[in-house]
Amino acid sequence: MPAPERLADRIAAIAAEAGALAMARFGGPVDRWEKAPGQLVCEVDLAVDALLRERLSALLPDAGWLSEETVDDAARLACRRIWVVDPIDGTRDYLRGRPGWAVSIALVEDGQPVVGVLDAPARGERWRAEAGEGAWRGDVRLRASDHATLAGARVPADALAKADRDFATVAKPNSIALRMAMVAAGEADLLATLRWGHEWDIAASTLIACEAGAAVTDALGRPLAFNTPAGKAFGVLATAPAIHELARNRLRARAEAAMARGD
Numbered sequence: 001m002p003a004p005e006r007l008a009d010r011i012a013a014i015a016a017e018a019g020a021l022a023m024a025r026f027g028g029p030v031d032r033w034e035k036a037p038g039q040l041v042c043e044v045d046l047a048v049d050a051l052l053r054e055r056l057s058a059l060l061p062d063a064g065w066l067s068e069e070t071v072d073d074a075a076r077l078a079c080r081r082i083w084v085v086d087p088i089d090g091t092r093d094y095l096r097g098r099p100g101w102a103v104s105i106a107l108v109e110d111g112q113p114v115v116g117v118l119d120a121p122a123r124g125e126r127w128r129a130e131a132g133e134g135a136w137r138g139d140v141r142l143r144a145s146d147h148a149t150l151a152g153a154r155v156p157a158d159a160l161a162k163a164d165r166d167f168a169t170v171a172k173p174n175s176i177a178l179r180m181a182m183v184a185a186g187e188a189d190l191l192a193t194l195r196w197g198h199e200w201d202i203a204a205s206t207l208i209a210c211e212a213g214a215a216v217t218d219a220l221g222r223p224l225a226f227n228t229p230a231g232k233a234f235g236v237l238a239t240a241p242a243i244h245e246l247a248r249n250r251l252r253a254r255a256e257a258a259m260a261r262g263d
Contacts, residue, residue, distance in 0.1 A: 113203050180205035221248040235258075
């Protein structure tokens with residue numbers, strides 16, 4: 001195993017290699033299909049997934065594997081460490097030739113991410129965090145905003161519900177990982193989803209946001225855990241620290257109703 005201080009560097013280098021592979025096909029013709037209704041995948045997703053599994057498994061052979069583009073194997077549940085990977089988070093933007101996508105890699109240990117990396121080559125951005133060591137975009141340390149009211153809170157969204165018209169919209173990348181990273185960078189104040197989602201969508205960005213001082217929970221305000229049997233969480237709520245409780249209280253009834261419906 002590499003020395004602890006070098007592990008994040010090596011993960012970031014692997015993410016950059018994967019990002020370069022995706023970028024080489026970006027904007028060109030690629031085969032695509034629906035793996036489930038409304039869930040797009042393309043040949044580049046699979047190529048990046050294969051590269052990541054080869055490189056990351058060689059880096060830590062004892063670590064388990066959970067990826068959007070690999071059939072799940074319950075053997076991961078017996079692993080103390082596990083890679084949680086989304087080869088291209090934001091495939092829709094990738095296929096549309098838009099820059100709102102990223103390679104997402106998290107190393108999870110004992111149920112919590114300890115290294116998180118996002119490589120977003122179409123945006124010229126590389127994000128990383130290590131547990132207890134802060135979060136960075138390039139060589140700039142990240143800090144969540146000090147916004148203290150729901151009024152005027154910046155939300156990466158195309159449109160707002162009527163009850164949330166006091167928020168302010170900002171540009172929304174398709175990648176949820178990048179939207180959470182915006183909260184980490186102080187470029188947004190609140191990101192919420194009120195439905196079941198996969199761990200690979202949020203594992204890396206959860207650490208990035210937390211290390212930047214943001215507050216991150218599931219949609220009901222409960223702590224997030226990773227490498228769970230289902231590999232899912234009920235939504236995510238990432239906010240500037242001062243407004244997390246306010247946001248949770250506003251969204252609770254909607255989140256509970258969505259959970260009851262099985263969304």
